[in-house]
Amino acid sequence: MDKKRLIVGILFAVGVVAVCVFGNTVTEVAAILILALIAQHEMLGALRSGGHHPMAWPGYVFAGMLVPTMWFGGAEALWALFIVVIGAGFTVRVFSRQLTTTDLLSSFLPLIYPLPLFSVMIQAAWIGEPAGRTILLCGIAFASLTDVFAYFTGCAFGKHKLCPELSPKKTVEGAVGGFLGSMLIGGVLYGLQFVWGAAYPWWAYVGCAPFCSIAGQIGDLSASAIKREMAIKDYGKIFPGHGGVLDRFDSILFAVPVAYIFFRFVLL
Numbered sequence: 001m002d003k004k005r006l007i008v009g010i011l012f013a014v015g016v017v018a019v020c021v022f023g024n025t026v027t028e029v030a031a032i033l034i035l036a037l038i039a040q041h042e043m044l045g046a047l048r049s050g051g052h053h054p055m056a057w058p059g060y061v062f063a064g065m066l067v068p069t070m071w072f073g074g075a076e077a078l079w080a081l082f083i084v085v086i087g088a089g090f091t092v093r094v095f096s097r098q099l100t101t102t103d104l105l106s107s108f109l110p111l112i113y114p115l116p117l118f119s120v121m122i123q124a125a126w127i128g129e130p131a132g133r134t135i136l137l138c139g140i141a142f143a144s145l146t147d148v149f150a151y152f153t154g155c156a157f158g159k160h161k162l163c164p165e166l167s168p169k170k171t172v173e174g175a176v177g178g179f180l181g182s183m184l185i186g187g188v189l190y191g192l193q194f195v196w197g198a199a200y201p202w203w204a205y206v207g208c209a210p211f212c213s214i215a216g217q218i219g220d221l222s223a224s225a226i227k228r229e230m231a232i233k234d235y236g237k238i239f240p241g242h243g244g245v246l247d248r249f250d251s252i253l254f255a256v257p258v259a260y261i262f263f264r265f266v267l268l
Contacts (some may be wrong), residue, residue: 008088012239012248020136021196028125029067036063036118038245042235043110050230052106058085059110066119078119083109099264114246116251124260130198135263139256142209143216145185147251153177166224175217183212200267208262212255219254
């Protein structure tokens with residue numbers, strides 16, 4: 001792992017922890033919304049690099065309306081917003097001579113990935129404390145540190161490729177190391193939970209960890225699949241050595257919803 005990538009990774013982790021632990025619901029939601037808008041821009045760029053011609057407005061409208069829609073109507077209203085944007089997109093297609101159906105469908109991709117996943121992060125932030133912070137911290141920590149454990153385990157013991165057509169450097173041994181490492185991190189979070197005022201049993205963290213780890217690794221490979229097909233190396237350049245928001249959050253976007261489901265429906 002090169003020095004620049006390591007430094008940026010540490011600074012990123014410190015910034016995220018600071019927002020989650022010492023911030024409030026407003027700062028958390030604002031940060032998530034900004035990241036969602038940047039991710040929408042990155043996905044449009046990726047699609048265009050792949051030869052597609054998506055409309056920009058469906059994703060930006062959906063991203064821009066996430067907070068007010070969920071504030072006034074909850075998750076049910078978000079589904080209604082999705083239907084309205086889809087309907088508006090098809091209306092434009094009907095009356096447009098330039099827009100093709102393929103262009104229209106590519107315009108809708110951000111409404112499936114990544115924007116709804118950011119909406120789950122916003123929903124988690126609004127649950128209330130300490131549950132909201134616990135969900136965000138678990139999803140972020142388990143996904144991010146799974147990557148770290150997987151990297152070092154893969155470097156030390158990796159022999160069998162996990163998914164070479166999508167990520168040539170990932171190994172089965174690394175994936176297992178990340179999986180086991182996430183449970184270790186679960187124990188650490190259990191010991192530190194007093195910092196953000198939580199008091200969940202140890203099994204909540206250790207039990208949630210492996211599910212988030214698996215989801216995070218699938219999220220990483222899913223983002224890689226899109227990059228391969230669009231023939232790009234990174235989604236952006238906002239994080240030196242890491243790429244864009246989607247490069248840095250690909251595993252987190254899949255892990256947070258798992259943490260949300262686990263804490264929301266198993267514990268709360």
